[in-house]
Amino acid sequence: MIEYLTDVFSNYTLRTVILGTSGLGIVSGALGVFAYLRKQSLVGGVVSHSALPGIVIAFLVTGSKAPSVLVLGAAIAGWLSMLLVNMITRTTRVKYDSALGITLALFFGTGILLLIRVQMAGMSKKAGLEHYLFGMAATMSHENVLVIGGLGGLALILMFVFWKEFKVASFDPDYTKSVGFSVHLIDTIITSLIVVAIVIGLEAVGVILMSAMVIIPAAAARQWTNRLSLMVLISAVIGAAAGVGGTLIGDSGHHLATGPLIVLTATALFILSLFFAPKRGMAIHWIRQWKRKRRMMHRQIPALLHDLMERTKTKDDGWTIDVIRGLSPYKSGIDRVLNHLKSEGLVQQANDLWFLTQKGVEYVGIDSKDHGG
Amino acid sequence: MGYELLIILVASLTALACAIPGIFLILRGIAMMSDALSHSVLLGIVLMLFIVGDLSSPYLLVGAGLTGIFLVFLIELLGKTKRLPSDAAMALVFPALFSIAVFLINKYLHNVHIDTHMVLSGEILYISPKDSLILFGYNLGPKPFYTMLIILLINISFIGVFFKELKISTFDKQLASTIGSHPMLMHYFLMAVVAITAVGSFKFVGSILVTGLMIAPAATAYLLTDNLFKMLIIASIVGVVSAVSGFYLADFINSSPTGSMAMMTGVSFLIAYIFAPKRGLIAKFIGQSHQKDALARKILLTHLLHGEDDQSSKKEVLSSIQWKERFVDKILNGLIEENLVKSESNHIVLTDRGKKLLNELRSLSPITM
Amino acid sequence: MPQSAIEITSLTVAYHEQPVLWDINLSIPKGVIHGIIGPNGAGKSTLIKAILGIVHPIAGQVKVFGEEYKKQRKRVAYVPQRTSVDWDFPSDVLDIVLMGSYGQVGWIRRPGKKEKKMAIEALEKLGLANLAHRQISELSGGQQQRTFLARSLVQKPDIYLMDEPFAGIDAKTEKTIISLMKELKNQGKTLIVVHHDLQTVREYFDWLTLLNTSIIAHGPTQEVFSDNTIEQAYGGQIQKHPSLV
Numbered sequence: 001m002i003e004y005l006t007d008v009f010s011n012y013t014l015r016t017v018i019l020g021t022s023g024l025g026i027v028s029g030a031l032g033v034f035a036y037l038r039k040q041s042l043v044g045g046v047v048s049h050s051a052l053p054g055i056v057i058a059f060l061v062t063g064s065k066a067p068s069v070l071v072l073g074a075a076i077a078g079w080l081s082m083l084l085v086n087m088i089t090r091t092t093r094v095k096y097d098s099a100l101g102i103t104l105a106l107f108f109g110t111g112i113l114l115l116i117r118v119q120m121a122g123m124s125k126k127a128g129l130e131h132y133l134f135g136m137a138a139t140m141s142h143e144n145v146l147v148i149g150g151l152g153g154l155a156l157i158l159m160f161v162f163w164k165e166f167k168v169a170s171f172d173p174d175y176t177k178s179v180g181f182s183v184h185l186i187d188t189i190i191t192s193l194i195v196v197a198i199v200i201g202l203e204a205v206g207v208i209l210m211s212a213m214v215i216i217p218a219a220a221a222r223q224w225t226n227r228l229s230l231m232v233l234i235s236a237v238i239g240a241a242a243g244v245g246g247t248l249i250g251d252s253g254h255h256l257a258t259g260p261l262i263v264l265t266a267t268a269l270f271i272l273s274l275f276f277a278p279k280r281g282m283a284i285h286w287i288r289q290w291k292r293k294r295r296m297m298h299r300q301i302p303a304l305l306h307d308l309m310e311r312t313k314t315k316d317d318g319w320t321i322d323v324i325r326g327l328s329p330y331k332s333g334i335d336r337v338l339n340h341l342k343s344e345g346l347v348q349q350a351n352d353l354w355f356l357t358q359k360g361v362e363y364v365g366i367d368s369k370d371h372g373g
Numbered sequence: 374m375g376y377e378l379l380i381i382l383v384a385s386l387t388a389l390a391c392a393i394p395g396i397f398l399i400l401r402g403i404a405m406m407s408d409a410l411s412h413s414v415l416l417g418i419v420l421m422l423f424i425v426g427d428l429s430s431p432y433l434l435v436g437a438g439l440t441g442i443f444l445v446f447l448i449e450l451l452g453k454t455k456r457l458p459s460d461a462a463m464a465l466v467f468p469a470l471f472s473i474a475v476f477l478i479n480k481y482l483h484n485v486h487i488d489t490h491m492v493l494s495g496e497i498l499y500i501s502p503k504d505s506l507i508l509f510g511y512n513l514g515p516k517p518f519y520t521m522l523i524i525l526l527i528n529i530s531f532i533g534v535f536f537k538e539l540k541i542s543t544f545d546k547q548l549a550s551t552i553g554s555h556p557m558l559m560h561y562f563l564m565a566v567v568a569i570t571a572v573g574s575f576k577f578v579g580s581i582l583v584t585g586l587m588i589a590p591a592a593t594a595y596l597l598t599d600n601l602f603k604m605l606i607i608a609s610i611v612g613v614v615s616a617v618s619g620f621y622l623a624d625f626i627n628s629s630p631t632g633s634m635a636m637m638t639g640v641s642f643l644i645a646y647i648f649a650p651k652r653g654l655i656a657k658f659i660g661q662s663h664q665k666d667a668l669a670r671k672i673l674l675t676h677l678l679h680g681e682d683d684q685s686s687k688k689e690v691l692s693s694i695q696w697k698e699r700f701v702d703k704i705l706n707g708l709i710e711e712n713l714v715k716s717e718s719n720h721i722v723l724t725d726r727g728k729k730l731l732n733e734l735r736s737l738s739p740i741t742m
Numbered sequence: 743m744p745q746s747a748i749e750i751t752s753l754t755v756a757y758h759e760q761p762v763l764w765d766i767n768l769s770i771p772k773g774v775i776h777g778i779i780g781p782n783g784a785g786k787s788t789l790i791k792a793i794l795g796i797v798h799p800i801a802g803q804v805k806v807f808g809e810e811y812k813k814q815r816k817r818v819a820y821v822p823q824r825t826s827v828d829w830d831f832p833s834d835v836l837d838i839v840l841m842g843s844y845g846q847v848g849w850i851r852r853p854g855k856k857e858k859k860m861a862i863e864a865l866e867k868l869g870l871a872n873l874a875h876r877q878i879s880e881l882s883g884g885q886q887q888r889t890f891l892a893r894s895l896v897q898k899p900d901i902y903l904m905d906e907p908f909a910g911i912d913a914k915t916e917k918t919i920i921s922l923m924k925e926l927k928n929q930g931k932t933l934i935v936v937h938h939d940l941q942t943v944r945e946y947f948d949w950l951t952l953l954n955t956s957i958i959a960h961g962p963t964q965e966v967f968s969d970n971t972i973e974q975a976y977g978g979q980i981q982k983h984p985s986l987v
Contacts, residue, residue: 040460041460042464088646091657092596092652096402097405101587102589103639104581105589107639109635110636113626117629209471212464219461261476264472282456
């Protein structure tokens, strides 16, 4: 293990890649929170797919595959796609998610058309553009890391600067307008920053899957906290962890595109969060539910036996578990509760029949007084 | 059958098969479900490939269909936890399933003839006329043609049988449940049809074109007509035209036919978006200013009511109604032309005709001030 | 005549060329609790939003204390419908109430100690002090409404515009809110309240507007709230204006 770690840190290329993927994870995790909270989770997919023609055109125009050039092309295309979606929804009756789908098909179709054209012309080997589909972290260079650090850092700084505005406009846009902020301007800034967060990750994660990186960490982080600032922080950490995890797994094998690995790492972290987060986690929720049910049964079964006793006016009759189950609103776990009641001395068992003890009768009396009958 | 003709036929059948469920997806506001479905079916194909080991096996379709259902189920399940909004549930599940599929291909199927590009662009170029359906010793022609034909027939019969139910459950869910046609059941039927179509089309045209063919032609038709039946016809035509023109464009510039077809679906929409007779940008721009003028005349006429003796000065009008002077002049001229008001020494006075019309208006909208 | 709090002239608002508000002329006096009632879709919320400049009219104007809304913004507070936001937003009560200071603080700057003190005072005023750090997703309907009211108190406005503050809340909160409203009125504030419960109209409002796309009746409640005007506002369908000329 230690050997592995020293290996990772002494390997210059791998170190560069990890710096890059953790950086993109932090930026997309943090800014993704706002896409998530504004119910714009599907926007990421459109922006990232739509970046493809921008990348290919940037390459065709400049002949360069420098990360800064391609990222710029990607950002312009991604941003234009958002503009088109907004225009379609504002000026026609076509619904928002149809507009997303149309824009996706138009931009990504164009991107594939151009990409295959470049491949056919034999220019692609040189450009390595196909890595942009599913991501290839291993090809990240020093310059990539600079682009991620520079643009991503700038995006994060702007997020801090406009923190208050982002928060209030995401929660209550009408109110925000009423106190004098331009919600349109705030929306534009948020969308632009999300576009930046997406395009800087395209080389490592790919256009197909980068959208997941603005949603999955945010959805996971939401489970851990109820505070916006902490949610952004946790989402950034989860994003970084997914980036690094995916890279290291990808490094261990051949032919592995890193995009799917990074997304799967993020998904695993989401599932963990969904089940095991304190307070909101499903595990704690189920345990609480189960405990509540057992508490209810604990009260309800002695009451039921008491009721039967009253009706038959005999002290010695017992009832089989089937009778009790038939009369109880709860059908499962009855034997366990009966045994527990027995250990507390509230019920007794003879052969297959269950009785209420004297203590049990008192318990029912107290309980019904406590709960107003 | 010629190679080119075969590709065009298969692409057109796919376009038709996609247009039908697409209409209902866009009307119900769940268009992106097609994107999610077309991505996740890859997992089913890959998993089945592990079991049967044959890329042309019909079981691949079954596997893909099952993942489609699994996807819908997972999204619903996540929604039920109430731990995240429904759009996030969808945006999260399908990349995860898709990632598993791509990972499996990368890791274990590198030598098999399936690569990640196929996912995007489909295999339409690799369709071989020699891959024929042979029944009872008769060669009936290429298999892909029959696959898509069958899916198209399934879709047409689905629409044929449930047209009324689909229509009601799409436009008025409450009415649908009160008259006893189950909207939830229709939803699942529709999702199943979308899944089958996505699965069948996926292999030939890839995930992106499935999304394009389902959403864009339907949305294009939505801009052109209000009639559901006409919408189906128009979407079908737009789909086929996009597919065919896309094919020739790709052929011409020597590139991916599916990418080009997907682009053309978007281009078709853009053309309708700009030029559609009633809802296009141009028509809207002209029509809106007509409607705006009509509304403005009505506003101005009503406004004159507040002036004493049914007359006001232009200055008063300008100060309270807050329009630009040029616009007020334009609207006033319109009213004067229609002989509803006249201008008398700097005052605007209602004519008898104007008064009559206003009285009609007043009876329609009680203004007691 | 004393200057009115809000003066609306010839206001018409349309969505897709269909009038939602038609030729509204309205003068709301200072220092009253003013109710706006009318059937669903009558344009009540739109009227409030038009006053606040959230929706743009195609004709007419709104004056707040004799000036444009933009110039008097700091004297006005908006209390939106409780159901218009997603309460599963990751924030606590204090966070939301603090938003009341954002307009005063302006772009980029953060609220400081002074604003925080104001927020806590507002919380105390509405009996929410012990809920300051409660998650907003865990609030009852009444607590949500009081949170929004506390936020508006932080703004220290002269005019309150409230959209359905009594919808879906418990009787106790309703009492708290109405007594707060009366207290604010006694301080000379003006309260404009969209309301849906006809039973309480006489009890709550000094002035009243009955609205159904256009104004049906407007004036002191005793004068305008009658079976006749109610029938006019609620009786028929919502007014649709025929396209003309």
